[in-house]
Amino acid sequence: MGVVRIGQTEVVYELRRSAAASERRITVTPGLVEVLALTTDDDAKIDNFLNRKRQWLFNALRELETATAKRAVVPRFMTGSKIPYRGRMARLTVRRHDGPHIDISYQNGFLVDLPSWVREKDQDGVVAAEIKLWLKRRVRRDVIAFARTYQRRFALKPRTIRVADMKTGWGACGPTGSILINWRLVFAPKAVMEYVVAHELAHLSIRSHGAEFWALMATLMPDYARSKNWLDRNQSSLDAEVFTSKQPVDKAT
Template identity: 85%
Template sequence: MGVVRIGQTEVAYELRRSAAASERRITVTPGHVEVLALTTDDDAEIDAFLDRKRQWLFNTLRELETKTSKRAVVPRFMTGSKIPYRGRMARLTVRRHDGAHIEIDYRNGFLVDLPSWVREADQDAIVATEIKLWLKRRVRRDVMDIAAAYRRRFDLRPRTIRVADMKTGWGACGPTGSILINWTLVFAPKTVLEYVVAHELAHLTVRSHGPDFWAHMATLMPDYERPKGWLDTHQGALDAAFLDVSDKASALATGHG
């Protein structure tokens, strides 16, 4: 292990050399920094590379710390763990049964029944995958129910409405009236999900975000400012990365040079 000093902070890193590498690289992952060097590099060349990347490394570590502090932390998918759902942390119970299939239910908490063929080493990844699938089905049903209610009350009829994994934004209304809703809103209170659905439905009538739009929103959802405020405050916490057990070691960023 090597150490690079950034101000008053010492950052430990693992040095790895590769004959196949064509350039040096720093990879930052939660709790780990790896420096990939060329087999021909001597200590001075590695130190010079780290010196050039000092500011990048500092910024990347700070960004990673900010992101991870906002994410839900589920160290193990086992009985007693907490899963974010509809604005609160729900208890997870994992049980074994003699059936052939994995079963999942929600009764004041997540209940996952695993058959005996599931190996202990695979439990975290399987439980996380099943919960993710369940959450996506749940939020799709919620979105369709909300949209149906607004259709009955206000005759708002999008061309299509679907729930998707959106990289940015919470919803979108296309020029043809097709609506997208971000599935990670399942982690927010249901009123917040309703606000986003109503917001995109409102764009069927008013495309801009000017005064006319917000006046229209007030007719659709008179108390929209409260869920809007919740989303503005907590949006950084609506992150599904904790469910990607197989991807926990993936890099936030990589520096080349």
């Protein structure tokens, strides 16, 4: 644990060192500020980095407070509720039927056919769990499709690619070429999800975020800047409390 003072406020952070990291980074999430340092960094280098990022950290914490107050909340999973999906709020319709299974479909909104054996008092929890599972499966399908496209066009082949519930970040490319994608990207427009997949695939060739990396990104996805800017502006609002209370808000490098 460490402490950085911003005006009269003391911000407690967790320090993590990584041999795989090529640059220092600060990640701000609800209840946690994490500082990623290089294994070669001494205390003076870390303090200097934090001093340079003091204003950024102050702004990120204030933005988090605002976003937490405004982020999407689904109070009830019933007909008329709104579910965040692909950058907008989609209407939910719940119907009862006599079949044995729970069926979910999407066409201009979510339609959940709920068996009559599901008790009324259990409806919210059952529908929430089933929609979350549906969303995760949709993300996996999309991520695999994007990865195959870039592998075919640019010969960028990860060792593995997996969708998971990440505590921090939207994606990661491990030192062995394994890629991890945050399932909550299902709440962003599809092009934003594609950007994150392309971003992590680009790290198979270039590990840092220098000019060479962004030149490669421009080759992979010429309009990547539009999706990157959308994510920078909206990432703090991508979470619905009913699914999770932890949401990455921003990073500084």
